Amino acid sequence: MAGKVVTITSGKGGVGKTTTTANLSAALAIAGKKVVAIDADIGLRNLDVVMGLENRIVYDLVDVVEGTCRLKQALIRDKRVEGLYLIPAAQTRDKTAVSPEDMIALCDELRQEFDFILIDSPAGIEQGFKNAMSPADRVLIVTTPEISAVRDADRIIGLLEAAGKGPGDLIINRLRADMVQRGDMLDISDVVDVLAIKLIGVIPDDESIIISTNKGVPVIFENNSRASTAFKNISRRLNGEDVPFLNLQPEASFFQKLARFWNGG
Amino acid sequence: MGFFDKIFGSGNKSGNVAKERLQVVLVHDRIKLPPHVMDQLRAELAAVISKYVDVDPGGIDISLSKQARQSRLVADVPLTGAKSEAH
Ligand SMILES: Nc1ncnc2c1ncn2[C@@H]1O[C@H](COP(=O)(O)OP(=O)(O)OP(=O)(O)O)[C@@H](O)[C@H]1O
Ligand SMILES: [Mg+2]
Numbered sequence: 001m002a003g004k005v006v007t008i009t010s011g012k013g014g015v016g017k018t019t020t021t022a023n024l025s026a027a028l029a030i031a032g033k034k035v036v037a038i039d040a041d042i043g044l045r046n047l048d049v050v051m052g053l054e055n056r057i058v059y060d061l062v063d064v065v066e067g068t069c070r071l072k073q074a075l076i077r078d079k080r081v082e083g084l085y086l087i088p089a090a091q092t093r094d095k096t097a098v099s100p101e102d103m104i105a106l107c108d109e110l111r112q113e114f115d116f117i118l119i120d121s122p123a124g125i126e127q128g129f130k131n132a133m134s135p136a137d138r139v140l141i142v143t144t145p146e147i148s149a150v151r152d153a154d155r156i157i158g159l160l161e162a163a164g165k166g167p168g169d170l171i172i173n174r175l176r177a178d179m180v181q182r183g184d185m186l187d188i189s190d191v192v193d194v195l196a197i198k199l200i201g202v203i204p205d206d207e208s209i210i211i212s213t214n215k216g217v218p219v220i221f222e223n224n225s226r227a228s229t230a231f232k233n234i235s236r237r238l239n240g241e242d243v244p245f246l247n248l249q250p251e252a253s254f255f256q257k258l259a260r261f262w263n264g265g
Numbered sequence: 266m267g268f269f270d271k272i273f274g275s276g277n278k279s280g281n282v283a284k285e286r287l288q289v290v291l292v293h294d295r296i297k298l299p300p301h302v303m304d305q306l307r308a309e310l311a312a313v314i315s316k317y318v319d320v321d322p323g324g325i326d327i328s329l330s331k332q333a334r335q336s337r338l339v340a341d342v343p344l345t346g347a348k349s350e351a352h
Binding site: 155161180 | 283
């Protein structure tokens with residue numbers, strides 16, 4: 001088996017990388033794949049709490065890399081679904097404890113065993129990002145539809161291209177259809193236009209994500225919210241399926257319909 | 266832009282403002298050439314070209330354009346009189 005390494009990154013922090021990694025990992029496992037999620041945000045461990053596995057950590061990524069434990073010992077199995085595992089980040093070390101070469105060697109070993117290896121990258125353009133990017137077969141860039149996040153995404157795409165890993169696929173997170181419709185938010189087409197890379201998914205701003213994070217149960221396990229459908233669709237696209245994009249438009253008002261008719265469509 | 270958009274002025278909604286600002290910012294982020302280096306480039310370009318044709322150095326316009334992820338340096342060089350008519 002030759003597993004695929006998918007790195008989830010962004011330029012700006014807080015745009016939804018960890019949320020995306022947790023949900024895509026779970027969605028792929030639900031679809032029958034064997035998946036391991038790696039938290040590469042050393043010193044700012046977070047994927048464990050978003051996945052709800054924080055109480056089961058014994059060993060972490062740095063322990064594996066330094067040989068303190070065997071790889072198998074650091075794999076935390078998620079009991080909610082067959083085939084889902086986590087390698088948590090170290091909390092008391094910093095990014096220099098792991099090198100890009102360590103990550104490549106680790107992922108080469110994991111490829112033998114897993115269909116998908118998802119890496120949650122830290123924000124920014126420094127060592128942590130390089131660690132997360134170097135083993136990647138595919139990179140997903142997360143941005144929100146905001147000017148600063150899109151600008152930083154452009155910078156990351158440039159760095160990925162320079163490293164021969166680019167341009168990557170784009171995920172637009174926290175889209176608010178109501179604001180787009182009023183003209184007060186960058187639209188999907190604006191962001192895709194400006195960044196000029198392929199879109200792999202759009203996730204609406206959805207309070208069910210905050211609620212599910214509070215509980216440590218990724219939204220994909222819980223309900224049929226739009227966000228969980230959006231994550232499912234991205235996971236299917238990662239699997240090579242051709243899935244049409246969700247219609248995130250709110251129901252049009254009479255005047256908007258009239259305007260569309262007047263403008264020819 | 267459609268008739269209704271014109272009436273209700275969606276052309277200057279904050280989403281459009283954001284897109285326009287973003288496009289300008291990204292052009293500058295991507296080129297990484299400070300203004301004084303651009304001036305030098307313009308002067309040297311004028312010197313080279315004027316070996317072959319008469320140019321108006323002040324009229325040279327160097328700009329950056331972007332198609333997909335390919336940025337492109339575009340030089341618009343206005344020619345003056347004599348040499349250009351010599352063929
Ligand atoms: N689609 C969404 N709708 C609502 N809230 C969201 C959505 N996506 C993410 N959030 C919230 O935004 C916050 C940041 O998300 P997350 O931790 O996934 O970002 P990150 O990119 O991993 O951040 P960091 O750069 O700090 O690692 C969290 O509180 C999360 O619950
Ligand atoms: Mg994170």
